[in-house]
Amino acid sequence: MDQRISLITLAVADVGRSTAFYQALGWKRWTGIDAPDITFFQCGAMVVALYAAAALAADTGLDAPRPGGITLAVNMRGKDEVTATLDQAISVGATLLKAAQDTPWGGFVGYFADPDGHPWEVAWVPQFPLADDGALILPG
Helix, strand or coil: CCCCCCCCEEEEEEEEHHHHHHHCCCCEEEEEEEEEEEEEEECCCCEEEEEEEHHHHHHCCCCCCCCCCEEEEECCCCHHHHHHHHHHHCCCCCEEEEEEEEEECCCCEEEEEEEEEEEEEEEEECCEEEEECEECCCCC
């Protein structure tokens, strides 16, 4: 298997509400499909899908989607961008989980939860420079 993630699917209670939330953050919805129970967002080389929890449960064969212990993350170019991103998320309905703060390893990190409780890390990690297109560059 290639070492990459192509798509992250989030089980959501209300696709319309969650779509509106991410669009309020500035995300552009992919309009190549018009289905009421799923929304797609192109995120660089990856796609994030918002999928109705019941539909996801039916697709996966699970009784119900359950927490998977994952945190989604977006890396920024500096501390000011971290703070601005957290502020924007809160202003459109996110819940602040942890205010941005300096880390022992030299970064600056905060967390919010989207309307369905999915945790997002917003980070500036000086050891991981970002490419011009925003791709995370792991140093060699």
